[in-house]
Structures are given as structure tokens and as C-alpha cells.
Amino acid sequence: MDDVKIGEILVPGSADEHSRREEDVRRKFWRTAKKAARQVPFMEDVIAGYYCALDRETPARVRGILLAALAYFVLPLDMVPDFLAGFGFTDDVAVLVAALSAVRSHITPAHRLAAKRALEDAE
Template sequence: MESVQGYEHNYSEPRFWHKINRYGKVAGASVVYHALLLWYIAIKDSTPVPVKLLILGGLGYFIAPVEAIPDFLVGLGYGDDAALLMGIFSSVMMHIDDDSKSKAKARVKEIFGDRADIVSPFL
């Protein structure tokens, strides 16, 4: 998994929602679902600070305008984001809860409609 250290400074809640709302349909339902699920886990009071920092570093990478593979490259641009987000899940799996999953799925449906194709082992 690519290091997320140094990307925390890219994270802010307004920038996160801007990325989701403006580029979510380009990134795809699965990438958006995973980003949202991580976000909902990060904002829970019960999530330990080290886990929050890992998540925020990953979301900072997702938001970052400059990264390993630029997001504007069709077919490739969000591949590194998806891989990084999935890698973070391996470290935070014990913090994935049904409430966060429900909120992420509901938000994906708002963005993509009922035909959202979410591919995730974390549904």
C-alpha cells in the first residue's frame, strides 16, 4: 500500500465533499462508496485517533490535486485512489460498522441513483 503520510494536509471536509460531488460520477460508485465509508468511520467519536489519522491521510490522497496517477486520465486516474482506499480498509476493518455502511450506501444512491453498481467486500 502506498504511504499516506504527508497527505493529511490535503484533507478538509469541504474539499472532500467538493471532490465527491464534482468528480464522484467520474470516479465511480465503488470508489465513492469506499471514500464515504472511510469518512463515516473517521467522524465517529468511537474511532481511535490513529485510525482517524490513517483514514484522513488516505482521504487527503484521494482529494490531492497531484498524485501518482492524475485523476483526469480516463480509465486509470482513480485506480490508484481505489487501491489506496482498499488498502486502508485492511487496517481499519474492525471499525467498519453497519451504520457507516448504511450512510455510505444512502449517499451513493443520492449521487448515482438506484442503478449504482457498488463492488465491495464491505457491503
């Protein structure tokens, strides 16, 4: 996936778009994360990003970038449909890597601890 398309996906968007994305992410994140767990080798980082995106202390622009990437992740049909075995999450991985790289300094130890605990509870 080229940088232009990733850049378009990661645009934080308006307040209305931000709210819609947050609602979609809250509703669909865990179901999608469970399906993608074997295909996304950095799932703990994705979950830490999820907690960072929902943290009201996180700056709005950072929350917007994360919510945009996570909304793309939870959509069932995107550039490469998620149901395609072996390939379905490749575009999602590219978007998530770009978003997490852009906001890495805002993901706190508390977000990482919450992600670790969530993964332990899922086992």
C-alpha cells in the same frame, strides 16, 4: 503502487497533520467522490470510511489512517493525476483499498447506513 509507498501515505501523522488532513477531506471529499464514482467500484465503502474517519468515537489511529487515505484521494495531483481519463484514480484506489482493509473492523453498521443513504440522496 508498491507497499512501501502505500505505507508512507497511510502513516497517521502528527496532530497538526491530522487536523490539516481532516479539514482538506471535509472540504473536498464530496466533489472528488462525485468525479470518481464511476471509476471506484466500491464507493459505498469509501463513503463509509469517510463517516468513520469523522466519527469522534473511532480510535485516533484508525481516524488517522482513514484521513491520510482520504486526503490522498481528494488531492487533485498525486502519483497519477486524477484528470487522466481511465487512469486517474488507479493510485487512489490502491491507497483506499489498503486503508479500508486495515481498518475494516472499525467501520460500523451506522457508518455503512450513512454511506448508503448518501448514495441514495445523490441519485
